[in-house]
Structure formats: C-alpha cells, structure tokens
Amino acid sequence: MIVLKIPMQDLDKIKASDDLKSKTLQTITNKKKKRNPFPLFVPSAIVICLIVIVSYNPFTSPQPVPEISMIQPYSYISIDINPSLELQLDQGDNVISIITYNEEAKTLLKEINVNGMNAKDAISRIVEDRNTENYIVNGYLQISVYSEDEQHSKDLEALINESLSGTLDASQYGCSNSSKSNYEAASSHHMSFGKYQVMDMVIDLDSTYTIEELQKYSMMELKNLYESISGQNLPEEHNSNSGKHNGRNNHHD
Amino acid sequence: MLDEEAVRQALEQYGDMVRRICFMHLKKEEDVEDVFQNVFFKYAKSTGSFQSSQHVKAWIIRVSINECNSLLRGWFHRKVDLKEDLSMYGMEEKTEYPEVLQAVLSLPRNLKSVIYLYYYEGYKIVEIANILNRKENTIHTWMRRGKKQLKKMLGDDSFEDTDAGFR
Numbered sequence: 001m002i003v004l005k006i007p008m009q010d011l012d013k014i015k016a017s018d019d020l021k022s023k024t025l026q027t028i029t030n031k032k033k034k035r036n037p038f039p040l041f042v043p044s045a046i047v048i049c050l051i052v053i054v055s056y057n058p059f060t061s062p063q064p065v066p067e068i069s070m071i072q073p074y075s076y077i078s079i080d081i082n083p084s085l086e087l088q089l090d091q092g093d094n095v096i097s098i099i100t101y102n103e104e105a106k107t108l109l110k111e112i113n114v115n116g117m118n119a120k121d122a123i124s125r126i127v128e129d130r131n132t133e134n135y136i137v138n139g140y141l142q143i144s145v146y147s148e149d150e151q152h153s154k155d156l157e158a159l160i161n162e163s164l165s166g167t168l169d170a171s172q173y174g175c176s177n178s179s180k181s182n183y184e185a186a187s188s189h190h191m192s193f194g195k196y197q198v199m200d201m202v203i204d205l206d207s208t209y210t211i212e213e214l215q216k217y218s219m220m221e222l223k224n225l226y227e228s229i230s231g232q233n234l235p236e237e238h239n240s241n242s243g244k245h246n247g248r249n250n251h252h253d
Numbered sequence: 254m255l256d257e258e259a260v261r262q263a264l265e266q267y268g269d270m271v272r273r274i275c276f277m278h279l280k281k282e283e284d285v286e287d288v289f290q291n292v293f294f295k296y297a298k299s300t301g302s303f304q305s306s307q308h309v310k311a312w313i314i315r316v317s318i319n320e321c322n323s324l325l326r327g328w329f330h331r332k333v334d335l336k337e338d339l340s341m342y343g344m345e346e347k348t349e350y351p352e353v354l355q356a357v358l359s360l361p362r363n364l365k366s367v368i369y370l371y372y373y374e375g376y377k378i379v380e381i382a383n384i385l386n387r388k389e390n391t392i393h394t395w396m397r398r399g400k401k402q403l404k405k406m407l408g409d410d411s412f413e414d415t416d417a418g419f420r
Contacts, residue, residue: 008373010354014276016268016289024290028260028297128394137401166322166363167395169402 075147078194080219081135083108093119139220141173144194146183278321288320356406364399
C-alpha cells in the first residue's frame with residue numbers, strides 16, 4: 001500500500017472560473033451556428049482525391065522488393081548514456097541495423113529488440129527500459145543525428161527532441177546534429193559520433209587530452225569535463241566543425 | 254453534436270479538472286483558455302456515445318492532455334523559457350506546500366501527467382495506460398522515474414512507499 005506524503009490537495013484550489021465556463025459555452029454555441037456553406041464539397045473532394053491516388057498507386061503494379069541487406073542507411077542516430085550505440089535508419093526512419101560500441105550496449109540489446117522499429121519508438125523503448133533508467137537518473141543522455149540529407153537530419157532531431165521533452169528533464173539529455181566529417185572521424189575510431197563530437201569539443205579546449213583517453217569517460221563525465229574546462233554548460237547544438245581531429249593522437253601529459 | 258445542456262453539465266462536472274490539467278502543463282492564461290475551450294468544443298462535437306460518466310471523464314482527461322501537448326509542441330513554446338512561478342496564479346500564499354507543487358510542475362510532461370492521474374485523480378496504473386494509450390510498463394517506468402525525480406528535489410522523506418505497491 002502506498003502511503004503518500006506528497007500533498008496534492010493544493011490542487012483542490014485550482015478551479016475553472018464561472019467566467020471561463022460561460023465564455024467557453026458562448027464560444028461553442030457560436031461555432032455551432034456557423035454552418036458549412038458547401039456541405040458536400042469536402043467529402044466529394046476527398047473521394048476524388050482517393051480515386052486519383054488509387055489509380056496511380058505504385059503498389060498496384062509489381063515492384064521489386066529490395067533485400068534487407070541491400071538497403072543502405074539513410075540516416076544515423078548515436079545514443080550515449082553509457083550504453084553507446086548507433087541506430088542506422090532507412091529513408092522511412094525505421095531501424096535497419098544497430099552498431100554497439102560497448103559492453104553496456106550489448107547487454108541492453110540482449111533485453112530489448114528495436115530492429116525494424118520506427119526511430120522515435122526505438123528511442124522511447126531504449127530510454128524507457130529499466131536498465132537505462134539508472135544511467136538516466138544519474139547520468140546524461142547524448143543523442144546525435146546524422147544524414148547526408150540535412151533537412152531530414154534536422155527533422156529527425158526535432159522529432160527526437162519533441163519525444164524526449166515529454167519524458168526527460170532538459171538537464172538530462174542533449175540532442176544535436178552531426179556533420180559528415182564528424183561521422184566519418186568517429187567511425188574511424190570505432191566509436192559513436194555523438195560521443196566523439198563532445199570529445200572533440202573537449203580537445204579543442206584542452207589539447208592535452210587524447211581521443212583514446214577520453215574514450216574511457218562516460219557521457220556524464222565528458223559533459224562535466226567539458227563544463228569544468230569551458231566554464232559553461234554543454235551547448236544543446238554542438239555541430240562539430242568537420243571532424244578535424246580525425247586521427248588525432250595527442251597525449252595528455 | 255451534443256446539445257447545449259449536455260455541454261453545460263460537462264463544464265460543471267469536469268471544468269475544474271480540465272483547468273487543473275491545464276495548470277499542470279501550461280503557464281499562460283491565454284493558452285489555458287484556448288485549451289479549455291478546445292476540449293469542450295471537441296466534447297460538444299463528439300457523438301456522445303459514451304458508456305458511462307467514468308468513460309466521459311477518461312475521454313476528457315485524454316483530450317485535455319493531448320491538447321496541452323500539441324500546444325506545447327509549437328515552436329514558440331519549445332524555444333521560450335516560460336516561468337514556473339505560482340504567483341502568476343495568485344496561489345503562492347494559499348498553498349500549504351508550494352515547494353511540492355513546484356517540484357511536480359517542474360517534471361517533464363509525461364511524468365507529471367502520470368503523477369497527477371495516479372495521486373490526485375486516483376487512477377490505477379492500468380487505467381492510466383488506457384487513458385494515455387500507452388503500455389502498462391511504460392506507465393510504471395514513468396511513475397518510477399517521476400518519483401525518483403521528486404525524491405531528488407524534495408528529499409527521501411517525501412514519500413513513504415514501496416514500488417511493489419502499485420494498484
């Protein structure tokens with residue numbers, strides 16, 4: 001039995017005023033009075049559109065179905081929290097393959113299967129998993145999006161931001177876009193491009209750190225490191241400027 | 254479309270509840286008014302084929318939360334940092350536990366909806382899952398996460414519960 005000490009009874013004081021109620025009733029009555037001058041126009045237009053669409057439907061004629069293995073990823077989402085992984089998506093934003101970058105990610109994906117899911121659902125599934133929860137409460141979730149189609153990349157980023165804003169506090173996650181060179185640089189280090197982006201920013205501020213050294217940091221540790229060096233919060237948008245640290249081999253003295 | 258009397262009754266019966274849901278999610282009075290009117294306009298336009306008053310209530314809750322969410326998805330509401338200040342509701346002196354209310358209000362949208370429906374409206378997890386059209390496990394996760402965040406903000410003594418005790 002739950003004994004709740006959090007007093008929600010303060011909400012009893014929130015009332016809809018009589019003014020709001022009567023204004024609402026008035027508005028509804030007015031809206032009801034406005035009649036559609038062309039009552040048959042909209043349904044007729046819909047029927048005509050449907051006929052046109054059906055007659056040109058490409059699915060009515062046989063189409064070659066591509067093999068799964070033939071589908072090239074159209075966009076990529078890296079997730080770091082500390083499970084570190086990359087979702088590869090087709091043009092319809094469905095997950096077609098997943099790359100894991102650490103043991104935590106492998107463990108997570110043993111429990112859940114997001115293959116074939118829509119990107120938004122896949123991220124929700126990962127974020128809402130019980131195993132991920134502790135990382136989220138005590139850590140920081142970094143999501144980065146990359147697609148050669150920049151508009152698509154931005155749309156995907158907006159979609160993810162919208163989805164996460166409903167579940168997580170703004171201080172618990174960051175979502176950004178990544179550049180092609182950053183993506184390629186991260187791939188060459190066999191690491192997620194979201195984490196690489198933040199590491200790149202740390203090295204920009206303090207070149208004594210190396211990629212190899214920072215690779216061992218969790219996302220939260222990287223975020224804290226960046227904030228302690230720069231004296232400011234990790235920016236929400238941190239597009240890497242062209243992965244200039246590809247192959248960087250500096251050493252921390 | 255429902256007649257005026259049915260809408261008037263719904264306003265009397267559920268008006269305060271819709272206003273509370275708006276209070277949980279919105280910060281501007283004009284937004285509250287928009288959402289409030291949209292909810293009851295949608296109710297007026299509905300076929301009225303509800304099975305019970307509980308069904309009406311659940312439907313109105315779902316529509317209210319959805320309306321708040323769609324309004325908050327707009328560019329302006331995503332970019333502008335709106336005030337989390339109870340004084341704008343003229344409530345700060347009347348509330349017994351303003352810090353608690355502030356903490357609940359500061360939760361992400363889905364978490365505070367679940368906390369509100371469970372603790373204030375008294376719905377069970379399975380009922381909340383139906384209202385919000387989500388899986389039960391998702392609601393359990395949100396509830397757990399919401400409570401963890403509240404404990405973080407308010408201290409461990411704020412709850413006296415066990416996770417196993419969900420209804």
